[in-house]
Amino acid sequence: MREQFGIIGLGAAGSNIANLFESKGYSTVYVNSSIEDLNSIKGVHKLHIVGAEGAAKDRKKVLQLAMESFGDIVQKIENIITQQYVLVIFSAGGGTGSGLSTPMLKYLTQIGKTCIPVCILPDSENSSAKINENTYNACIELMSIQGLGATFLLDNTSGDKFFINNRFVCEFDTFVTIKNSSVHGNFDISERKLILSCPGVVVMGKLSRSRSTAPEIIESLHNGIYAKIEAKNCYYLGVITSNKSLDINSISSELGGCYDTFLGISEATTIVMASGLQFPKNKILQFKNKFEEAVKNINSSNFIQDMTPLEPLKGLSFTREQVTPTNPRDLLMGLLNG
Numbered sequence: 001m002r003e004q005f006g007i008i009g010l011g012a013a014g015s016n017i018a019n020l021f022e023s024k025g026y027s028t029v030y031v032n033s034s035i036e037d038l039n040s041i042k043g044v045h046k047l048h049i050v051g052a053e054g055a056a057k058d059r060k061k062v063l064q065l066a067m068e069s070f071g072d073i074v075q076k077i078e079n080i081i082t083q084q085y086v087l088v089i090f091s092a093g094g095g096t097g098s099g100l101s102t103p104m105l106k107y108l109t110q111i112g113k114t115c116i117p118v119c120i121l122p123d124s125e126n127s128s129a130k131i132n133e134n135t136y137n138a139c140i141e142l143m144s145i146q147g148l149g150a151t152f153l154l155d156n157t158s159g160d161k162f163f164i165n166n167r168f169v170c171e172f173d174t175f176v177t178i179k180n181s182s183v184h185g186n187f188d189i190s191e192r193k194l195i196l197s198c199p200g201v202v203v204m205g206k207l208s209r210s211r212s213t214a215p216e217i218i219e220s221l222h223n224g225i226y227a228k229i230e231a232k233n234c235y236y237l238g239v240i241t242s243n244k245s246l247d248i249n250s251i252s253s254e255l256g257g258c259y260d261t262f263l264g265i266s267e268a269t270t271i272v273m274a275s276g277l278q279f280p281k282n283k284i285l286q287f288k289n290k291f292e293e294a295v296k297n298i299n300s301s302n303f304i305q306d307m308t309p310l311e312p313l314k315g316l317s318f319t320r321e322q323v324t325p326t327n328p329r330d331l332l333m334g335l336l337n338g
């Protein structure tokens, strides 16, 4: 199943996680504005933004730097990543990954890919005003992109960053590769792809074979490496477990009810995924508040950039919208001028 998912790592953090996927055999591409960062990765397909020496946490600067080479970069990516399902991995806090995430996700969606964004949320409390500002702006953009699949929000307050990287890759890889069966039918790869195609936020949990009761599975969803679930109701819930008597409806009820559930039985381990959740509004606003607080303390009004209203938080659609293609250069121009 691994061959059905392509991986794109943007910036340093995105590339670190992408590299773990490559070591498991996934088709992987790395994009960075910093040649030093690319050199530090042992990967096959590395794409440098021509002429750039890093973006120094400036999201707009990376768009300007990529203006001439973005078309070439996406062309190369299309040649390497032939899969329908593409994980686009980046940290929202830096310049390169955060800035490139929006045009990359929009472009790939426009050419018909099912994008699965994997967005790292920095530890707001222990980050600079600039990182908080970037994170908020990247989240606002991410929530407004039409036609995306499920979005993973990795929460850097949940542990050490390398622990989070390893944990995410391990959980995702298990979800994709685990063999299972059930009296109700196998929880097959098309159902797993359906869960991953659902717009909104997705969370996962992985437990050892001996921990497979409904409360333990629910607990794993609430205490994983992902941004905490703030609003009830998911759309899809999938569980693969050794517990043949598991009542999946009790997990669904605890999540406020789901549109559909999938259950598979495996002797190996327990893995759970819930998708179609709302974006965590309070968590995202924390970045804005932290930024504004720091700016107030710095007491320099011209430091404040325009913040777009939180419109996209209001509604979520569960059907991927059709989008019309734009050429790569116009896409960057639109973002710079918009």
Ligand SMILES: Nc1nc2c(ncn2[C@@H]2O[C@H](COP(=O)(O)OP(=O)(O)OP(=O)(O)O)[C@@H](O)[C@H]2O)c(=O)[nH]1
Binding pocket: 010, 011, 012, 013, 014, 016, 017, 033, 054, 055, 056, 057, 058, 090, 091, 092, 093, 094, 095, 096, 097, 098, 120, 122, 123, 127, 131, 154, 156, 161, 162, 164, 165
């Ligand atoms: N989970 C996780 N977070 C990371 C990792 N590396 C950096 N971060 C976090 O991501 C933020 C910085 O993002 P980077 O990916 O380094 O930035 P970049 O995309 O390379 O952008 P520039 O260097 O500014 O051009 C910081 O808040 C870090 O704490 C990583 O490997 N894993």
Ligand SMILES: [Mg+2]
Binding pocket: 011, 012, 034, 037, 054, 094, 096
């Ligand atoms: Mg960097």
